[in-house]
Amino acid sequence: MRMNKAAKKLLIVCLLLAAAIGWYIPKVYADDWFEPQAGYYTLFDESGNELTMMAREILAKDEYISEDNKHYSVTSVDKDKKRAVAKYLGDVKLPEIEEDIASIDVWVQGIDKNANILLYSTHTDESYIPSDGSHTKPGEGGILDVAETFKNALQNRGINAILDKTPHEPHDAGAYRRSRQTAVNLMKQHSPVAAVFDIHRDAVPARVYATKVDGKSMTKVRIVIGSRNQNRKANEELAYKIKAVADKVYPGLIKDIYIGGGAYNQELSPRSLLFEFGTHENSKESAKRAAEHLAVVIDKAMFGGTVKGKTQEGEEKGTYRPEPITQEDTRGGSRGILWLVLLVVAGAGIFFAISGGRREMLSKVTGSFKDKDDKRE
């Protein structure tokens, strides 16, 4: 290897510098609490009504779909007061869920439940203080128990649910790099894939998620969708379907839908969602009850069938017959791929457009870079 002395010295200095900086990096604790005190942002509508709380900074242009299906976009953020204001954009139209008067269980017959529902947890340390004694337990967080309950409840309904408990610690953004590998391996080993769910819990005060569903106290569930990936439409369709079924069958179970700036590995497969089961201040048992109820909703939202609805107090409120999701979902997935291809073509177009001249533009396609100087030889 040809490398002069100065270059070698520079390389050694860089190595030592990298090692030194790496050594002094402070340890990061769970849930993004880098500030001296944990802070919560509160989101208000333009009339000053509280919409929700977030464990960390709310950003302008974030989108939020409330429990009553109103679509908001964040317009201003006051970092000092930890307050944000969102503009009401309109009501979200959820899919219609038919009420089944005859109550005949016809749809369950012949519905293909062979496709697998894959579960994993990016932040495997997330735990519930009242039940686990800490908000974080590396490699064995309470969230894995909630995911296990969710898996069992799905399996009890005849669905092939697979849970991968691979730890992804430390609890940081790098965890998504590691959980990506888990998700890909799950998909590789368990094809065909019906859906991929990343199981989390939030980090806001307990009251934000504590609720009563079907006459039992449990946590609400938030659905998080990544805004910047080709599967957004397909994922949104599944989220809306889940919310529509839950609103009819177990009102109060789905807290809201948050459309965030990340991809959360949701670009890997259509029908990928992230669920937040309660917060670190709720009990794990209440989150498990939410997981059992969500399994019923997922079953009916994805595979169809009849299901009896319950009020928040647990009284019967009719029978519903959601249709399987296959049709809508395929449409969303294809649109996503089309957008991806269009994006690549547009990117290539821009790349050509920034060329210095016509000849250079052509040279990018043909690869021939014989300019005047070459020809002179």
Add this chain to the structure above:
Amino acid sequence: MPLGLTLLVVATILVLFGVGQRMLDRMRLSDKTAVLFMVAIFIGSLIPDIPLGRDLFINIGGAVVPLILVIYLFVKAGTGMEKARAAIAAILSGLGVYLAGRYMPSEPETIIIDPNYAYGIIAGVIGYLFGRSRRASFIAGVLGVILADLAQAIENILLGIPTRIRLGGAGAVDTVVIAGFLAVILAEVVGELRERIQGGTAKKSMVYQQGEFMRRERSENKYEGGDDENEQGS
């Protein structure tokens, strides 16, 4: 169609149609070699990870093939200075990726740019600033993620963190591959923009031959440059 396969098909078609051929030329890759590497990445992804030691694994498509490409590009680097620049860019990129993974927001509601794509951008910027070439950017992208993962593996052993490190474990769609390709594309676009802004190449006195820049005034055969690939123009 899975994302990895979609991207592979799109990229292969683009290469076969000649798009980005000049970019590949600058990386000393023929169309055939480029397609071969892409197919190797995809097929290698299907093979189970190889254990390297306690809690450390490596994937053929996601890490071994990109590493072979990195070594090939490194050996082909024109000068000792270019090699040094590429090595420095890779180390700084590794540090950048490690810090990004550690300090970027991790809660779903707080993420602005997905960390898995930020690595490619970080490596691309570092590769361009320190390596000044597409080769260095690719090397910085691939090695950046792998070095950051190795640093994490050491930290896991020291602190007893129960996490397996799987280098390139997601195969063709692993952040190693994404960072490598994103860094090259970024270097290409930034290089082109810079050239357009400054009104042409800064190497008008040079001749481009066999993938290298050579000074024209003394001897056409004597190699004296070639690392500042972004600055060539029409």
